[in-house]
Amino acid sequence: MERTTLDLWVGIFIAAGIGAILVLALKVGNMSSLDGSNSYQVYAYFDNIGGLKPRAPIKSAGVVVGRVARIEFDAKQYRAKVTFDLDRKYQFSKDSTASILTSGLLGEQYVGLETGAEDDMLKAGDTIQFTQSAVVLEKLIGQLMFNKAGSGNHK
Amino acid sequence: MLDRLANWLRKIGHSAIEGIWRLGYAGKFMLLTLLGSGSSFTRIGLVVRELYYTGVRSLVIIIVSGLFVGMVLGLQGYETLQRYGASSSLGVMVALALVRELGPVVAALLFASRAGSAITAEIGLMKATEQLSAMEMMAVDPISRVVAPRFWSGVISMPLLAAIFNAMGIFGGYLIGVVLIGLDEGSYWSQTHAGVDFRYDILNGIIKSFVFGIAVSAIAVFEGYDSPPTAEGVSGATTRTVVTSSLVILFLDFILTSFMFRGV
Amino acid sequence: MQSENFLEVKDLNFTYDTRPILKGINMTIPRGKVVAIMGGSGCGKTTLLRLIGGQLKPSRGHVKFDGRIIHELSRRELYETRRKMGMLFQFGALFTDLSVFDNVAFQMREHTDLPESVIRDLVLMKLHAVGLRGARDLMPNELSGGMARRVALARTIALDPMLIMYDEPFTGLDPISLGVIGNLIRKLNDALGATSIVVTHDVLESFQIVDYVYFVSEGAIVAHGTPEELQKSTVPFVHQFIHGEIDGPVPFHYPAADYPEDLALESGNA
Numbered sequence: 001m002e003r004t005t006l007d008l009w010v011g012i013f014i015a016a017g018i019g020a021i022l023v024l025a026l027k028v029g030n031m032s033s034l035d036g037s038n039s040y041q042v043y044a045y046f047d048n049i050g051g052l053k054p055r056a057p058i059k060s061a062g063v064v065v066g067r068v069a070r071i072e073f074d075a076k077q078y079r080a081k082v083t084f085d086l087d088r089k090y091q092f093s094k095d096s097t098a099s100i101l102t103s104g105l106l107g108e109q110y111v112g113l114e115t116g117a118e119d120d121m122l123k124a125g126d127t128i129q130f131t132q133s134a135v136v137l138e139k140l141i142g143q144l145m146f147n148k149a150g151s152g153n154h155k
Numbered sequence: 156m157l158d159r160l161a162n163w164l165r166k167i168g169h170s171a172i173e174g175i176w177r178l179g180y181a182g183k184f185m186l187l188t189l190l191g192s193g194s195s196f197t198r199i200g201l202v203v204r205e206l207y208y209t210g211v212r213s214l215v216i217i218i219v220s221g222l223f224v225g226m227v228l229g230l231q232g233y234e235t236l237q238r239y240g241a242s243s244s245l246g247v248m249v250a251l252a253l254v255r256e257l258g259p260v261v262a263a264l265l266f267a268s269r270a271g272s273a274i275t276a277e278i279g280l281m282k283a284t285e286q287l288s289a290m291e292m293m294a295v296d297p298i299s300r301v302v303a304p305r306f307w308s309g310v311i312s313m314p315l316l317a318a319i320f321n322a323m324g325i326f327g328g329y330l331i332g333v334v335l336i337g338l339d340e341g342s343y344w345s346q347t348h349a350g351v352d353f354r355y356d357i358l359n360g361i362i363k364s365f366v367f368g369i370a371v372s373a374i375a376v377f378e379g380y381d382s383p384p385t386a387e388g389v390s391g392a393t394t395r396t397v398v399t400s401s402l403v404i405l406f407l408d409f410i411l412t413s414f415m416f417r418g419v
Numbered sequence: 420m421q422s423e424n425f426l427e428v429k430d431l432n433f434t435y436d437t438r439p440i441l442k443g444i445n446m447t448i449p450r451g452k453v454v455a456i457m458g459g460s461g462c463g464k465t466t467l468l469r470l471i472g473g474q475l476k477p478s479r480g481h482v483k484f485d486g487r488i489i490h491e492l493s494r495r496e497l498y499e500t501r502r503k504m505g506m507l508f509q510f511g512a513l514f515t516d517l518s519v520f521d522n523v524a525f526q527m528r529e530h531t532d533l534p535e536s537v538i539r540d541l542v543l544m545k546l547h548a549v550g551l552r553g554a555r556d557l558m559p560n561e562l563s564g565g566m567a568r569r570v571a572l573a574r575t576i577a578l579d580p581m582l583i584m585y586d587e588p589f590t591g592l593d594p595i596s597l598g599v600i601g602n603l604i605r606k607l608n609d610a611l612g613a614t615s616i617v618v619t620h621d622v623l624e625s626f627q628i629v630d631y632v633y634f635v636s637e638g639a640i641v642a643h644g645t646p647e648e649l650q651k652s653t654v655p656f657v658h659q660f661i662h663g664e665i666d667g668p669v670p671f672h673y674p675a676a677d678y679p680e681d682l683a684l685e686s687g688n689a
Binding site: 006007009010012013014016017018019020021023024025027028029030055 | 203204206207210211214250254312314315316318319321322325344347348349351352353355356357361
């Protein structure tokens with residue numbers, strides 16, 4: 001089969017298309033949604049997750065180390081069961097603490113993960129024992145007012 | 156009065172049956188196209204030739220429109236975002252809008268009116284001038300020789316065109332945001348990079364454009380093959396291709412979006 | 420062998436929607452002959468060709484080609500059989516996106532694995548036969564009507580078919596091209612040892628080249644015979660057709676109400 005300029009143009013077109021996809025993938029997007037082979041899953045139970053959403057980042061020392069995979073309601077414990085997808089590169093001790101934090105005053109919520117002192121590391125399927133729920137603004141204000149009133153009486 | 160009502164009902168019923176008939180015929184035609192696709196892959200030259208007409212010939216309009224859509228998004232987005240002091244998020248906004256929605260949808264609409272109509276007109280004219288009949292008499296199946304390569308070239312070009320559209324649009328947004336308005340280039344890109352997920356946003360966008368490609372190509376080849384073999388017939392079929400494709404694209408977009416991006 | 424009936428059409432009926440197009444056509448075409456099917460416009464001649472080519476299925480009756488009934492063939496067998504047929508369409512039906520050379524080479528490339536050098540030689544031979552070897556690089560839109568018809572003819576005979584069908588080969592040609600095509604039909608038929616069916620309404624040209632003529636009117640055969648016999652025919656339709664008379668069995672007026680009545684010239688209304 002002879003080669004023609006038509007083939008050349010089609011080649012250019014396909015190369016441009018694939019190039020565009022690559023640009024989008026590398027320059028614009030990030031591959032952070034870890035697929036099964038690069039991540040392991042651990043669970044954590046929270047009393048209140050506030051406004052946490054699936055795919056929210058999990059940060060340790062401010063660096064993204066994973067993403068929230070699923071959020072479910074555990075009907076036995078009446079708590080929220082959150083599944084974390086953690087990057088296989090990073091290991092955390094068994095007594096790590098997971099807390100739900102807010103970036104800025106009104107920003108999105110994320111999970112902060114602080115490693116503990118134990119030598120044993122979290123494995124896939126483990127549950128993080130120490131959790132700190134989201135701060136709910138209304139509750140905080142309520143508590144503040146209650147405390148103020150209490151301290152006033154004692155005076 | 157009653158007569159007129161009965162007549163009216165009869166007309167509606169008639170066109171409903173006609174529509175279902177046509178749908179069945181279209182389904183049968185698609186099946187034949189898929190069954191006749193073997194030669195499109197064994198003789199790749201046939202598809203390459205059509206890729207030139209559907210893909211390469213659509214490049215200019217895709218590149219130019221992508222650039223302008225991106226620049227408009229940049230201007231409008233900046234206008235709104237800066238009110239909330241979030242102008243550094245311009246990159247994310249432009250990229251997400253393009254990758255998730257505007258890229259696949261606008262590229263598909265352009266593709267339908269540029270390449271889809273051309274496919275319909277070409278097949279329709281081949282039918283009107285008895286070229287398809289002649290092919291059949293030469294023991295060559297027109298569905299596998301003419302229809303299938305055009306269908307597959309459309310299916311292949313659409314995601315590529317949408318990706319090019321997206322890349323051009325993001326470049327257009329960059330031109331406005333960074334070059335014209337003077338946002339910080341580093342934070343523009345890093346925000347974009349952090350905010351756009353490959354699998355969730357980009358891959359879903361590519362899947363969308365792939366689905367649109369199948370829909371537009373199928374409609375275009377069917378309308379062409381089904382067009383009455385007259386001048387009015389072919390022109391009517393060409394118009395129908397553009398109208399039906401556009402509606403189907405928007406409808407499918409709604410369905411796909413509600414599946415892909417459900418309140419997460 | 421010579422007298423064997425190569426193509427046999429028996430009691431062929433075809434109905435489109437509910438409108439009967441062909442009503443009980445019978446004809447036998449011996450091997451090696453050139454046969455004309457004549458009739459007015461819209462009498463079902465083209466439909467007949469499509470039935471022979473298996474593009475349509477008859478409502479009743481059958482077409483037997485080389486001993487096999489066309490509409491009972493499977494799709495594969497039908498395509499096999501069609502390789503032995505060639506059909507020249509009314510306006511040539513050349514592939515407008517291919518050059519003259521590629522048009523003629525089309526079937527060879529589709530159906531054979533011949534090397535390109537052999538295909539080249541074959542194509543040039545076919546083009547030479549129709550006198551257009553020099554036009555091989557032109558595109559169909561650069562050809563005149565007569566030339567396009569000749570290229571289409573070269574394409575039709577590309578694989579040396581046993582049966583060649585011509586659908587109105589003379590329509591829209593000037594007298595010179597008309598003579599050229601007529602000549603080619605006869606010469607190619609004899610050179611290839613093929614059998615030809617010419618559907619036409621051109622009496623003068625076809626009577627010079629054909630061996631036998633069938634006259635079709637309103638979906639039925641009204642007369643048949645050799646050109647000489649038909650020249651002397653007294654069948655009113657044939658007489659009218661051959662001599663181009665305005666009124667006769669084929670009326671000048673489309674069926675309508677009485678003329679004066681239509682114009683409301685009745686004494687009462689006037």
